[in-house]
Amino acid sequence: MLFGTQTVNSKGHLEIGGCDTIELAERFGTPLYVMDEALIRQNCRDYISAFKSQYPNTTVTFAGKAFLTTAMCRILQQEGMSLDVASGGELHTAMMADFPVKNIYFHGNFKSDEELRMALETGVGRIVVDNIHELERLNAMALQMGKKADIMFRLTPGVDPHTHRMISTGQEDTKFGINIKNGDALNAVKRALECPGVTLRGIHCHVGSQLLDLESHIGAIPIMVGFAKQVFDETGTVIEEINTGGGLGIRYIDGQVPPTIETFAQTLVASFLSAVESFGLPNKPKLIQEPGRSIVGPAGITLYSVGTVKRVSIVEEPGYRTYVIVDGGLSDNPRPLMYEAVYDALVANKAGEKATETVTISGKHCETDTLITDAMIAPVQTGDTIAIQCTGAYNYAMASNYNRLRRSAVALVKDGSADVIVRRQTLEDLTACDVLPDRLA
Numbered sequence: 148m149l150f151g152t153q154t155v156n157s158k159g160h161l162e163i164g165g166c167d168t169i170e171l172a173e174r175f176g177t178p179l180y181v182m183d184e185a186l187i188r189q190n191c192r193d194y195i196s197a198f199k200s201q202y203p204n205t206t207v208t209f210a211g212k213a214f215l216t217t218a219m220c221r222i223l224q225q226e227g228m229s230l231d232v233a234s235g236g237e238l239h240t241a242m243m244a245d246f247p248v249k250n251i252y253f254h255g256n257f258k259s260d261e262e263l264r265m266a267l268e269t270g271v272g273r274i275v276v277d278n279i280h281e282l283e284r285l286n287a288m289a290l291q292m293g294k295k296a297d298i299m300f301r302l303t304p305g306v307d308p309h310t311h312r313m314i315s316t317g318q319e320d321t322k323f324g325i326n327i328k329n330g331d332a333l334n335a336v337k338r339a340l341e342c343p344g345v346t347l348r349g350i351h352c353h354v355g356s357q358l359l360d361l362e363s364h365i366g367a368i369p370i371m372v373g374f375a376k377q378v379f380d381e382t383g384t385v386i387e388e389i390n391t392g393g394g395l396g397i398r399y400i401d402g403q404v405p406p407t408i409e410t411f412a413q414t415l416v417a418s419f420l421s422a423v424e425s426f427g428l429p430n431k432p433k434l435i436q437e438p439g440r441s442i443v444g445p446a447g448i449t450l451y452s453v454g455t456v457k458r459v460s461i462v463e464e465p466g467y468r469t470y471v472i473v474d475g476g477l478s479d480n481p482r483p484l485m486y487e488a489v490y491d492a493l494v495a496n497k498a499g500e501k502a503t504e505t506v507t508i509s510g511k512h513c514e515t516d517t518l519i520t521d522a523m524i525a526p527v528q529t530g531d532t533i534a535i536q537c538t539g540a541y542n543y544a545m546a547s548n549y550n551r552l553r554r555s556a557v558a559l560v561k562d563g564s565a566d567v568i569v570r571r572q573t574l575e576d577l578t579a580c581d582v583l584p585d586r587l588a
């Protein structure tokens with residue numbers, strides 16, 4: 148399946164953003180992440196218009212953990228998106244891009260003192276407090292600095308999403324947030340109301356990621372709204388904002404059929420408004436959405452050069468397995484090894500040819516870093532270029548220097564132009580932070 152602006156051009160090559168992927172690979176080298184700017188922008192627009200047309204008092208914030216660079220921050224700003232950051236590094240990236248600081252939500256289940264200080268100094272819009280200990284630290288620090296922080300609480304609604312356990316976060320047994328059902332969340336609210344260094348603005352939850360149905364979102368909404376009502380009844384405090392996180396899944400392979408952004412918005416808003424009404428909330432809180440994957444996932448591909456094609460036959464077993472070894476792997480995409488993530492691929496220089504071969508696409512690391520098992524692709528040989536689809540989310544963001552591979556470049560393509568928005572690391576970059584102590588000199 149082709150996404151966004153992808154087509155097959157007259158040379159039979161995969162094209163994205165009006166650029167021939169084989170020319171991109173030659174010009175910028177491989178592995179190469181390529182991001183389709185038009186599709187990113189379209190997804191931002193779809194989110195904003197789908198939610199605002201249902202409920203104008205909605206803010207859509209992009210979950211920066213999915214893919215964050217200074218260029219991405221500029222696109223988000225131009226599209227009227229807010230931004231969720233989950234570390235001082237992500238906040239720094241946003242500041243380097245002059246992203247409007249009031250539209251930043253600072254997340255994370257362990258914010259260091261340095262990160263809390265950065266959040267207070269820069270004046271981020273909201274600090275999403277994960278636990279009571281963090282509340283006390285933040286309050287003390289804000290008072291010391293003569294500041295008052297606008298906060299939300301990250302809550303655990305106790306909804307178990309049906310997704311990989313590594314990306315499940317809404318269930319009660321989790322390291323994230325404060326439990327609603329056992330009363331901890333209400334106690335945290337009461338404590339926040341006594342803290343002069345913070346103003347409680349809202350509540351937040353995020354049930355999980357890559358969700359292909361809306362069951363868990365819909366399950367979490369009445370719990371969140373019901374909690375807002377409980378807060379009002381017990382303390383008289385009006386919860387102004389309810390953030391229901393991100394989580395909408397995308398189609399990585401055939402058979403995965405996520406709801407559209409339109410359906411997602413309609414279903415969520417309907418469930419939200421109905422809960423607001425049935426619990427008799429004194430206000431209509433702002434609704435905040437925090438998508439990551441569904442904005443950037445389908446907009447990215449990774450281009451790899453094929454090194455070796457190995458046919459491995461196993462004695463006493465019929466047939467053979469064909470391994471297609473590419474010049475990246477675990478270091479540019481750890482998701483298959485981390486949580487058995489699945490992907491589709493094609494041979495970018497043979498994009499017009501029929502997919503007739505079943506192969507296993509593997510990386511070059513000292514692990515069995517299989518990127519795709521049993522990919523159906525066109526006949527492939529050394530020197531071909533493989534494109535793996537839907538690598539825009541949590542790929543560049545999770546990349547490492549394992550085996551001291553240099554991190555790959557990211558090219559942003561649109562209307563036939565390609566710009567490097569992250570340059571490929573050099574060999575010098577790899578040792579730039581190494582220190583040789585005198586005693587080893």
Ligand SMILES: Cc1ncc(COP(=O)(O)O)c(C=O)c1O
Pocket residue numbers: 210212213231254353355356357392393394395437438439440441540
């Ligand atoms: C707090 C929070 N918000 C939003 C997201 C984005 O989720 P997704 O990329 O599935 O939309 C995440 C992902 O882990 C998250 O932890």
